[in-house]
Amino acid sequence: MKTSFPINSASNCKAKPALEAEIVQLTTALRAFARRFLRSEDDIDDLVQETLVKALNSLHLYRPGTSLKSWLFTIMRNTFCTNYRRQKREPTAMEAAMEQVSIAPSQEWALRERELEQALTQLPDDRRRALILVATGTSYEDAARMCGCRIGTLKSRVNRARGSLLSMLGDNYD
Numbered sequence: 001m002k003t004s005f006p007i008n009s010a011s012n013c014k015a016k017p018a019l020e021a022e023i024v025q026l027t028t029a030l031r032a033f034a035r036r037f038l039r040s041e042d043d044i045d046d047l048v049q050e051t052l053v054k055a056l057n058s059l060h061l062y063r064p065g066t067s068l069k070s071w072l073f074t075i076m077r078n079t080f081c082t083n084y085r086r087q088k089r090e091p092t093a094m095e096a097a098m099e100q101v102s103i104a105p106s107q108e109w110a111l112r113e114r115e116l117e118q119a120l121t122q123l124p125d126d127r128r129r130a131l132i133l134v135a136t137g138t139s140y141e142d143a144a145r146m147c148g149c150r151i152g153t154l155k156s157r158v159n160r161a162r163g164s165l166l167s168m169l170g171d172n173y174d
Helices: 010-025 027-034 041-057 068-089 093-099 106-121 125-135 140-147 151-169
Strands: none
Touching: 010 027, 010 041, 010 068, 027 041, 027 068, 041 068, 106 125, 106 151, 125 140, 125 151, 140 151
8 A cells, every 4th residue: 555645854755664664564453453443344444444544644744753553543543433423423324214214194194083083973872982981091890880881791882893993994994
């Protein structure tokens, strides 16, 4: 991965090939360090490559006499953190796909509600009352007491009311 770099002084020109060789030797250490952040080998390769590109493009900023390994590790850590923050802001493929999941429009629910109300008005009063009491959470015992009938009778009324509603409303409500 040889690239031309802006070099500020003649002494940097002489030191550049030595630094590039030292960077190549530190590639295995960079891979080991990248494993602390990532699990996928492909992601590790990408992070190491991005770190090397940034380091080689910024070689003129490296101060001789400081630890090259620490400099490279800092570039890698900063690159990882930047990528991580960017990924948190951008939706993943799964999130993007979930946004496209179709949701029934609210108008359809309003139409279904009207159809249900009309069908309920066509039920006999005793069946409608039994169904509404049970559907709103009243226990069968309490609903039977309110309707003035036995539990078995109430259950029959509820069952017949449900069957009548299903036949009136059609297959869309099964």
